Amino acid sequence: MMNEPIERRRFLKLTALAGSTVIAIASGATALAGCSSGSSSVSGSDAEKLPVPSDAGSAAKANGLLASFALISDLHLAPDTAQSTMFSQTLADIAAYEQRPDAILVAGDIADHGLTAEFDVFKSVVAESSFDLSDFIVTIGNHEQFETDDPGEPDEDSEDYTAEHLAFKRGLFTSAFDLESLSYDKHVAGQHVVMLGPDNLDNIANFSFSDELVDWLEEMLDEDARLGVRTIVVTHEPIPGVSPSASSSQWGYYNSMVDYDRLLDVVLAHPRAIFVSGHTHLQPGVYAVEGGDGTPCGPIFVNEGAIGRGIIDVEDYEAGRFISMSVLLDIYKDRLYLRFRKHTDQTWFLDPVEIQIA
Numbered sequence: 001m002m003n004e005p006i007e008r009r010r011f012l013k014l015t016a017l018a019g020s021t022v023i024a025i026a027s028g029a030t031a032l033a034g035c036s037s038g039s040s041s042v043s044g045s046d047a048e049k050l051p052v053p054s055d056a057g058s059a060a061k062a063n064g065l066l067a068s069f070a071l072i073s074d075l076h077l078a079p080d081t082a083q084s085t086m087f088s089q090t091l092a093d094i095a096a097y098e099q100r101p102d103a104i105l106v107a108g109d110i111a112d113h114g115l116t117a118e119f120d121v122f123k124s125v126v127a128e129s130s131f132d133l134s135d136f137i138v139t140i141g142n143h144e145q146f147e148t149d150d151p152g153e154p155d156e157d158s159e160d161y162t163a164e165h166l167a168f169k170r171g172l173f174t175s176a177f178d179l180e181s182l183s184y185d186k187h188v189a190g191q192h193v194v195m196l197g198p199d200n201l202d203n204i205a206n207f208s209f210s211d212e213l214v215d216w217l218e219e220m221l222d223e224d225a226r227l228g229v230r231t232i233v234v235t236h237e238p239i240p241g242v243s244p245s246a247s248s249s250q251w252g253y254y255n256s257m258v259d260y261d262r263l264l265d266v267v268l269a270h271p272r273a274i275f276v277s278g279h280t281h282l283q284p285g286v287y288a289v290e291g292g293d294g295t296p297c298g299p300i301f302v303n304e305g306a307i308g309r310g311i312i313d314v315e316d317y318e319a320g321r322f323i324s325m326s327v328l329l330d331i332y333k334d335r336l337y338l339r340f341r342k343h344t345d346q347t348w349f350l351d352p353v354e355i356q357i358a
């Protein structure tokens with residue numbers, strides 16, 4: 001069943017703020033209610049009023065950096081298409097960062113139709129780069145579950161995502177990446193990365209997650225909160241209302257996750273969580289929960305742009321004007337630092353977002 005999108009005023013879009021954005025957020029150990037009374041948020045011209053950490057900013061990046069992740073999605077690879085060149089350029093650009101990421105987290109739609117030949121394109125581009133397959137942590141998108149006429153694929157109606165069809169396509173994905181399950185977790189540089197694959201998909205683009213899967217996530221988030229470990233949850237589709245697809249006319253709004261109430265509640269109960277998604281193909285956006293007095297609180301939600309068919313607006317898609325965009329997430333003990341990269345011309349764009357979240 002389709003959810004009504006959550007009201008956007010419950011969230012603050014941090015990437016929309018002008019100037020170098022520095023956000024103070026209440027301690028992750030504080031419940032959301034505490035966040036609304038004790039935190040502050042200013043940016044741009046008000047930045048001088050901030051309780052900015054003494055080592056904030058680019059000069060400090062060499063010190064105290066715990067982990068760095070490149071967040072990419074929506075490669076849409078297929079043999080003999082421009083997307084493989086865009087992916088290759090992206091990897092060369094990331095390899096030239098001053099700090100090589102600890103891992104590249106890939107939020108789905110790696111292959112345009114979920115075909116083995118398309119996964120082979122991914123592997124061949126990686127083989128020609130300075131990265132290894134082990135540098136990538138991947139999750140499945142909706143495109144990997146498309147109906148096609150591939151040999152061996154169950155012959156079903158393209159609108160009918162049967163259990164047989166989904167099992168076949170998900171089997172191709174897990175085989176290609178040597179995974180035991182669509183959903184799994186890893187620890188990288190002291191951070192906990194959870195890749196969340198959907199266990200429900202009724203049509204071309206409406207993910208949802210079973211109670212069992214959300215229970216599994218909740219247990220890990222609770223344990224990470226107890227241990228003081230940061231959790232990065234990666235899934236392909238954003239939660240509607242917490243992504244750049246602000247308008248119901250844009251792809252990725254209704255054509256996105258459904259039945260997410262419990263998932264959202266679980267994430268919202270863990271202020272130190274970082275929820276990462278792709279799917280929209282729009283330029284990256286970072287969102288925080290809006291506290292009762294209008295201040296931003298954790299957790300944060302990051303929607304990343306796209307490598308294969310990134311667009312600034314819908315007209316770009318129709319005109320075939322594609323760019324490659326991604327996010328670089330740096331994690332410090334008491335803060336997050338997010339930068340936004342346009343790989344097509346090797347430039348940083350949008351204002352960086354710095355978030356204090358202990």
Ligand SMILES: [Fe+2]
Binds near residue numbers: 141143279280
């Ligand atoms: Fe997608």
